[in-house]
Amino acid sequence: MAPHSPPDLPPHIAVANHKGGVGKTSTTAGLAAAAAEAGHRVLVVDMDPQGNSTRRLRAALPDNPADRTAVSLAAVLQAPARGEAARIVTPCGWGGIYSEHIDVLPSDLDLELLGLTAGLPSAERRLLRALAGVVDAYALVLIDCPPSLLSHLTDNAWTASDYLLVPCEAEFESVQAARRVAERIDRDRHNLNPDLQIAGIIPTRFRSSLGVHRKRMEDMERISGAEAICPTRFPELAVMKTATEKALPLTECGSQGRDMASLFRDTYAWTRKRISHIQESNA
Ligand SMILES: Nc1ncnc2c1ncn2[C@@H]1O[C@H](COP(=O)(O)OP(=O)(O)OP(=O)(O)O)[C@@H](O)[C@H]1O
Ligand SMILES: [Mg+2]
Structure with a gap:
């Protein structure tokens, strides 16, 4: 069973x-x-x-490293009680609608050490457990992952997720890396989350004038189908x-x-539609 049963969560x-x-x-x-701009938490x-x-996101943390760790996922995920993430919810520090709508579960360097206790029973479900109930107040949960695939942090992130979004440059190594994501989902879904799937691949730093980028878009389509490619292509711009x-x-x-913010609003709208479509086809 999926860890989250839509439309309740x-x-x-x-x-x-x-x-x-x-x-x-x-x-x-x-x-x-983009979610905040749409009035979504x-x-x-x-x-x-x-x-x-x-x-x-300017989530304010204490300056002292030990204090910082104590109010970050590094401390919460050691042996979380259900819903324990509630104690580290930190508002985005951008002000205005952003602070009103975006909360962060902050990270800290010591999160790297979580893998040392990966052998504990159900260790890969620690994030899911820590989030229980906390997520009820939100319209969306976004989990930013490290650039690793076979790591305990990735296992926790994916076990807690329904969907993946895969930002991908239209270049060989990036597309290969996205393909490995799809392969790992297929290989390990029974351990992590049986219903986990790629909702979308988001082309980043795209240059339509480059033939190689147009060619790699075709390779991207072969990973999860053309319908999984987000129609918004993010150009390479210094403003990022x-x-x-x-x-x-x-x-x-x-x-x-x-x-650029407007492209993210388009991408957010597309993502929501795509998820609804996936949910309808799974129903
Ligand atoms: N479309 C873009 N145009 C120009 N620069 C970009 C664009 N997208 C991202 N960047 C820049 O590239 C750098 C890496 O981006 P980002 O940190 O989002 O990547 P990441 O995948 O999260 O990296 P990591 O694997 O280290 O977590 C940042 O400096 C960011 O500002
Ligand atoms: Mg990053």
Whole structure:
């Protein structure tokens, strides 16, 4: 049985690819902002010990490393009681509608150590357990994943998820990495989550003038079918780096930023439609 039975609970979406730097965290932050702009409450779960979603969404954490760990997933996931994540829910620090609608379960470097206790019974269900009940207040749960595939953190993220979104550059290694994601789901779904599936592949840093990018789009379609490719293709634009550097919402990064924010709104709308479609076909 799926860990979350729609429509009672919000969709839980892991943002993942087995390649670093392809835009997982940018996609997580961009979709969270789009959800907030639509008036939807969203919980961002930062399952990457790099803590990039935590920083980009300006989830305030104590300066002292030990105190920081204590209020992060690193501490909660050691041996969580059901719903224990509630004690570390931290609002997004962007202000306005973003702070009203986006909450973060922050990450910290010590999350890297969770794998040391991966042998404990049901260890891969720790995140799912910690989230129980906490997620009821949200329309969407987004789980930002580290760029790894066979790791305990990925196991926890995927066990807690219904769907995956895979940001992917239209380049050989990125497409190969996305294919490995699909292969791992097929291989290990019985251990992780029997109903887990890729809801969409999101083309990032796309340049339509490059023949190789157009060619790799065809390869991308072969991973989960053409219908799983998000029609929005994110161009490579410096404003994404500005938003990252300054930890600001794209809407506060000039006209290029507002254009990019609009692409995330399109992607959010597409994702919701796609999930409804998948739910209807599974019913
Ligand atoms: N469309 C884009 N155009 C230009 N720069 C981008 C774009 N998307 C992402 N970037 C930049 O690329 C860098 C990596 O992006 P991001 O952190 O989102 O990737 P990631 O997949 O989460 O990386 P990691 O695997 O380390 O977690 C960041 O500096 C980000 O600003
Ligand atoms: Mg990241």
